[in-house]
Amino acid sequence: MRLMQSFFRAYPLRTALMLAALLLSALAEGVGLSVLLPLLNIALGTDSGVSLPGNEAATNDFEVTVRNALDSLGIAITLPNMLLVLVGGVALKSVFLLMAQRQVGYTAAQVGTDLRLQMLRAILHSKWEYFLHQPVGKLTNSLATEAQRSSQSFVNGATAITFLIQAVIYGAVAVALSWRASLAALVAGIVVIGLSHFLVRITRKAGKKQTTLLATLMALLTDTLQSVKPLKAMALEELTDNVLARAANQINKSLRRQVLSSAVLDSAQELMFTVFIALGIYVALEMFSMELPTVMVLVVALGRAFSFLGKVQKQYQKLAQGESAYWAMKGAIDEAEQAEEQLDGGITPTLQQAITLENVAFAYDRHRVFSGLSLNIKAGSLTTLIGPSGAGKTTILDLVLGLIRPDDGAVLLDGKSLQEIDIKAWRKMIGYVPQETILLHDTIEHNITLGDPELKSADVEAALRKAGAWEFVSALPGGLDMVVGERGGKLSGGQRQRIVIARALVNNPILLILDEATSALDPDSEAAIRQTMEDLKGRLSILAISHNKAMIQAADQVYLLENGSARLVEAGSDSSLGK
Ligand SMILES: Nc1ncnc2c1ncn2[C@@H]1O[C@H](COP(=O)(O)OP(=O)(O)O)[C@@H](O)[C@H]1O
Ligand SMILES: [Mg+2]
Structure with a gap:
């Protein structure tokens, strides 16, 4: 997450706007969700349809709080009303999420553009001797693939934060229903994330390798293309073909590893989360003899919290894949800026003598x-x-x-x-x-x-x-x-x-x-x-x-x-x- 910190420092206003929109969307979703329990009770016929003093219809403390809140807002607890609140919450959430995502998209584009311009300026203003040591292909690669991967990493990081906030909201609903069940779920979640973290590490390594290989390949490619005439004239193109093919194959190998670890993460996460949820349902119904509506809402809330937690890890995996491109580019920019040409003198030149x-x-x-x-x-x-x-x-x-x-x-x-x-x-x-x-x-x-x-x-x-x-x-x-x-x-x-x-x-x-x-x-x-x-x-x-x-x-x-x-x-x- 050092990457996200770096982005936040570079774009504080945009980040603040993005986070604000995300929090508002999460809040709206939370409101929508909170009526799920009264809704289920109505649907299952365990509710009289009238909010009686003392809330006899409520099955637990959380529902009492929700019903009181609705009461004070003058919203009667009826099926249409509950459905309206649910839909309204989701609609509001979607609007705020759209705003956040727009902000993410704009910022990502800005990240790519700024990196490209910084790189170009730094290189063009560097000392001649420094410039001479820079392979053109490496620069082209930075401007094309690395800037693109950096901006994608920003999107992944921001999306991970979005999902994390949503996981927290669902988690909070679950905690309100049963803190014990939620604590158990949190432990389970940490176990799943921890067990699959090695897959993220594999991806990060593959991403780093791709960064180096791509730079080498592009430098080689440009160099070769610039001197292709003598190569063709002496029928030496196979020689370079071999070298280029080797680099391209290495990239392919690292891509395969990355694809595999990402697919494994997908399946492994889902399986492990399902096992934990099944276990949870059994324990809640058989051992704690909890009410069915409560358990159902718990399953929905925890299931979604798990699913978002999984998505956070998936996004983090993607971020790990592209992150090295950002640091490579940042490093190259810093280095070129260090080598900036000094144009210090203030005297206007003349050539008369x-x-x-x-x-x-x-x-x-x-x-x-x-x-x-x-x-x-x-x-x-x-x-x-x-x-x-x-x-x-x-x-x-x-x-x-x-x-x-x-x-x-x-x-x-x-x-x-x-x-x-x-x-x-x-x-x-x-x-x-x-x-x-x-x-x-x-x-x-x-x-x-x-x-x-x-x-x-x-x-x-x-x-x-x-x-x-x-x-x-x-x-x-x-x-x-x-x-x-x-x-x-x-x-x-x-x-x-x-x-x-x-x-x-x-x-x-x-x-x-x-x-x-x-x-x-x-x-x-x-x-x-x-x-x-x-x-x-x-x-x-x-x-x-x-x-x-x-x-x-x-x-x-x-x-x-x-x-x-x-x-x-x-x-x-x-x-x-x-x-
Ligand atoms: N950027 C450089 N780095 C290291 N050595 C260089 C560089 N440019 C030129 N040289 C060396 O300096 C010497 C003079 O080069 P140059 O001024 O280009 O010669 P010329 O008289 O042919 O124009 C040569 O021996 C060359 O190898
Ligand atoms: Mg010369």
């Missing part, structure tokens, strides 16, 4: 990339970085973007350290083209605007022209409205690159960063990009990693990055330059 890296040292965990790296990128110029792969070129870009921070030294914008600068504002001034050009499964226009309503088709066209892409886009079936396929699969590598370059240019950045973004271009588009770069130079600063001749020849300065240090080389003067 230069971006400078001053004696920068940086290491990934223990892998040192630089120690004492210095370079200078003049504002308004085109700077090209070259160097062998793994030299740290992308790392330099990440430092400039503020995605990672130097262990020593500083990244300066017009002489001010990036640490003191409003990083978000800085990133808004940047157009960035990554090394892997992956598009969204959407139209070309959406891939460029990313849904920004400020950007019009004219802006998109202008950006595409600058990126040397307008010619091929306008010739496509559908033009700007063509859907590019999964990860942009319907376009060639070079076409994708130009779309992504257009995306980077559409917001009129003051700094354009290209990470090997021109590697897949044919001579014509290369010439178009080069022309664009020449045109843009002076109006904005460009920092490009490229081994492309055009980008090297158009550059104002070329830095060669090697062995953790950067040195200026002149375009065309070094044998390592160019293709």
Whole structure:
């Protein structure tokens, strides 16, 4: 029930409303039930139909109390009246129960939505290095299955509380009739619940296992699907098929165990409760020689109390099955929030002079990339970085973007350290083209605007022209409205690159960063990009990693990055330059 506490703390008002409605519904049900005994007495002919002073017609204290209460309300004890009170009680109960269940449903939906949003926000605002360690599939799984299971657990918990309250009401009626019989029934109930608790434990274990297995399976699945082309090309899909099948089979095994323990709980509970009730009837009639109407109402009240108690346990079992998903998600959210990116500086960024890296040292965990790296990128110029792969070129870009921070030294914008600068504002001034050009499964226009309503088709066209892409886009079936396929699969590598370059240019950045973004271009588009770069130079600063001749020849300065240090080389003067 730690789970329910956690929910109650998160949604105090909704929970209070739900509990209030539940209590009112239970009260209404109690009122309806209380007339059962007088009703039976009338029906069995043991009642004269008139409430006499001293209540001679009553068979026990409880009935006396009920009859007095009805009397003071001016309700005559007649068959139609008793039936009306009974129906009225049940009707009221149903109305309140509906209100409670509506509240439960709304809250459950809120639980799922809030968890999803919290998770997404926490992950998106986490440090870049933390983000890199998160498998996409695990996140997808959290947002899909775990959030859903968490919200289902809330429903189960709330339903368990509903049933518990109803069990208590029936129990209370039974106690009013005979406290001894009720005490015996309570003991019996505890025995049944206790005996079958191991089934709940089995389910909880199965649920935990499913949580882990589902996360693994989804992470594996997404990973595989993202690199499916080489797998198919080399006929290796069976390999991954085996791995996926193993995970799926394990989930199946755990599901079977869960289904079995839930079915066993169903049958075992019913059998044990029936045995106890039969025993109770025998003892009440034969040994205590209680009146038949009293025994009948007792059986109804205790039978229903038992049945609700059983349902409480069933709901609790279901809750135990899904609970681990909630804790897994909560844990992941907490962890991601701990790793939140610090965007502390308050200084508004400017880029009028230069971006400078001053004696920068940086290491990934223990892998040192630089120690004492210095370079200078003049504002308004085109700077090209070259160097062998793994030299740290992308790392330099990440430092400039503020995605990672130097262990020593500083990244300066017009002489001010990036640490003191409003990083978000800085990133808004940047157009960035990554090394892997992956598009969204959407139209070309959406891939460029990313849904920004400020950007019009004219802006998109202008950006595409600058990126040397307008010619091929306008010739496509559908033009700007063509859907590019999964990860942009319907376009060639070079076409994708130009779309992504257009995306980077559409917001009129003051700094354009290209990470090997021109590697897949044919001579014509290369010439178009080069022309664009020449045109843009002076109006904005460009920092490009490229081994492309055009980008090297158009550059104002070329830095060669090697062995953790950067040195200026002149375009065309070094044998390592160019293709
Ligand atoms: N997130 C990371 N965690 C650990 N090591 C990394 C990470 N990113 C890059 N590296 C390592 O740092 C070095 C520089 O990487 P990178 O800057 O991407 O090189 P490149 O010059 O090819 O762009 C490489 O040896 C690479 O293996
Ligand atoms: Mg790189």
